[in-house]
Amino acid sequence: MNDTPGWSSPGSAPSDGQEPGASGPADAAGRPGPAQPTDQPGEQPQTPGVKWSKEQPPPGQWSAPTGTPAPGRTPSPPPPAPGWGQAGYGAPGGYGGYGGPGGHGAWGAGWGGLPPAAKPGVIPLRPLGLGEILDGAVTTMRTHWRTVLGISxxxxxxxxxxxxLVQHFAFDDATNQVLNDPNATFREVSRAMGNLLLGSGVAFIVQIVGIIVATGLLAxxxxxxTLGKPVTIGEAWRDARPQLLKLFGLVFLLLLISVGIVAVGVLPGIIVAATGSPLGGVALAFLGGVAAFVPAVWLWIRFCLAPPALMLEKQSITKAMSRSGKLVRGSWWRLFGIQLLTVLITFMLSVVVALPFAMIALVSSGDGMADFINGTPELSWTYLVITGIGSVIGLAITFPILANVTVLLYIDQRIRREGLDLELARAAGVPSHGSGATTPGS
Incomplete structure (x- = not known):
C-alpha cells in the first residue's frame, strides 16, 4: 500500500504497536515471550503503550475513543453511517480520503464522480459517446442551419x-430493350448489365466524393x-479555400486506392470472361470483388479522419493520411461501428425523403405505374429531374450529418489521445475546465 498521506486500507490498525494478545514481554535475547493472560480476576495488565479492547469495531468504521477529551483537544465527531454517498469513500478520511480533508487529490464531489464537463457548444469537452456524437452532429446542423444547409x-x-447525367446515359432505351428481350443473347445481356453496374458505380463514387468534400467544407x-461560436458561409469559405486543392487531391488519392484494390480483385474474373467463359468469369469477378471489398473498407476507415485533419490542421495530403492512421489506431472497430450506423440512419432518412418524389415521377413519366409494375420504368428526363429534386433534398440533409459525425469523431479521438479538450476550453474561455484531467492516450 502506498505510504502517501491519505491512503490507508479500511480497517487497518490505528498505530504500529503490538497486536493485542500476540506475545508477552521479550526475553533477554530479544525474542517475544509467551502471551500473558489477562482474564484472571483482580489482575490488570501493566503493558506499556496502547491498550487494546477485546472487541474491535468492524473494518471501515474506526473512530476515535469516546470519553472525556484531553485538555485543549476538540472531541472528534461521531462517524457517519456506512455508505458511498459521503464526501469520500464511505467516510471522511476513509479509503484514501477522496474529497475529504487530507484526501489524495481532493476530488470534490466524492465517489459520485467528477463534476460535469464544460459544454460551451454542441458537445461537452470530454470523451464522447455515440449518442453525444450523433446529437452534436444534428445540433450543429440545427444551430447553424443557414451555413450548413447552404454549403451542403x-x-x-x-x-x-x-x-x-450518368443515369441517363447508363439506363438508356437500348439497355432496357436488351434486358426486357427474352431472346437476347448472353453477351448482350452481359454488356447491358455491365453498363448498369458501371453507371451505378460511377454514381456511388460521385456521392462518396460529395461526402468527402462536404466534410472538408463543413469542418x-x-x-x-464545439466552441459555441457562429460562422458564416463567407468565413467558412475563406477558411477552406486555401486547402481546397489539397482536399480534391486527397479525394482523388483515396478513390484511387479504393478502386485499385477492388479492380485487382475483379480483374481475374474479367480476364476469364473475355477468354470465352462468361459465366465463370462473372462468378469469379463477383467473388474477387467481395474479397477486395474487405481491405478497401479497412483502408477507408483508417483514412476517414484525413479530411478534417487536412482542413483543421492545415496538413499536406500525406501527413493528413498519416495523422488519420495514428488517430484511428486502436479504435478502428469503434469508428467503423459509428460510421456504419450513421450511414444506415442517413440512408433511411434519404429514402423517406426521396420516396414521394419517386412516386410522383413514376406517375408523371410514360405509362407510369404500369411500367413500374412490369419492371420497365421509363427513365425519361421528366422522371430523372423529379427524382433528382428529391435526391438533392435528401443529400442536403444527410451530407451534413455524415460530415459532422466524421469531424466530431476526429475531435473525440484527439480529446482521448491528446487532451484537446483543454485547448478547446481555453479557446472557448472556460478557465476552470480540466481539473478532472483527461488522460492523453486513453
Whole structure:
C-alpha cells in the first residue's frame, strides 16, 4: 500500500504497536515471550503503550475513543453511517480520503464522480459517446442551419447533376430493350448489365466524393460549433479555400486506392470472361470483388479522419493520411461501428425523403405505374429531374450529418489521445475546465 498521506486500507490498525494478545514481554535475547493472560480476576495488565479492547469495531468504521477529551483537544465527531454517498469513500478520511480533508487529490464531489464537463457548444469537452456524437452532429446542423444547409445544398446540386447525367446515359432505351428481350443473347445481356453496374458505380463514387468534400467544407463550421461560436458561409469559405486543392487531391488519392484494390480483385474474373467463359468469369469477378471489398473498407476507415485533419490542421495530403492512421489506431472497430450506423440512419432518412418524389415521377413519366409494375420504368428526363429534386433534398440533409459525425469523431479521438479538450476550453474561455484531467492516450 502506498505510504502517501491519505491512503490507508479500511480497517487497518490505528498505530504500529503490538497486536493485542500476540506475545508477552521479550526475553533477554530479544525474542517475544509467551502471551500473558489477562482474564484472571483482580489482575490488570501493566503493558506499556496502547491498550487494546477485546472487541474491535468492524473494518471501515474506526473512530476515535469516546470519553472525556484531553485538555485543549476538540472531541472528534461521531462517524457517519456506512455508505458511498459521503464526501469520500464511505467516510471522511476513509479509503484514501477522496474529497475529504487530507484526501489524495481532493476530488470534490466524492465517489459520485467528477463534476460535469464544460459544454460551451454542441458537445461537452470530454470523451464522447455515440449518442453525444450523433446529437452534436444534428445540433450543429440545427444551430447553424443557414451555413450548413447552404454549403451542403451546393455540394448536393453538383453531385446530383452528375448522377442524373450518368443515369441517363447508363439506363438508356437500348439497355432496357436488351434486358426486357427474352431472346437476347448472353453477351448482350452481359454488356447491358455491365453498363448498369458501371453507371451505378460511377454514381456511388460521385456521392462518396460529395461526402468527402462536404466534410472538408463543413469542418470549420463544426469546429466552431464545439466552441459555441457562429460562422458564416463567407468565413467558412475563406477558411477552406486555401486547402481546397489539397482536399480534391486527397479525394482523388483515396478513390484511387479504393478502386485499385477492388479492380485487382475483379480483374481475374474479367480476364476469364473475355477468354470465352462468361459465366465463370462473372462468378469469379463477383467473388474477387467481395474479397477486395474487405481491405478497401479497412483502408477507408483508417483514412476517414484525413479530411478534417487536412482542413483543421492545415496538413499536406500525406501527413493528413498519416495523422488519420495514428488517430484511428486502436479504435478502428469503434469508428467503423459509428460510421456504419450513421450511414444506415442517413440512408433511411434519404429514402423517406426521396420516396414521394419517386412516386410522383413514376406517375408523371410514360405509362407510369404500369411500367413500374412490369419492371420497365421509363427513365425519361421528366422522371430523372423529379427524382433528382428529391435526391438533392435528401443529400442536403444527410451530407451534413455524415460530415459532422466524421469531424466530431476526429475531435473525440484527439480529446482521448491528446487532451484537446483543454485547448478547446481555453479557446472557448472556460478557465476552470480540466481539473478532472483527461488522460492523453486513453
Amino acid at each position: 445544398l451546393v455540394v448536393a446540386v453538383l453531385v446530383q447533376t452528375i448522377v442524373t 470549420t463550421v463544426t469546429s466552431r460549433a
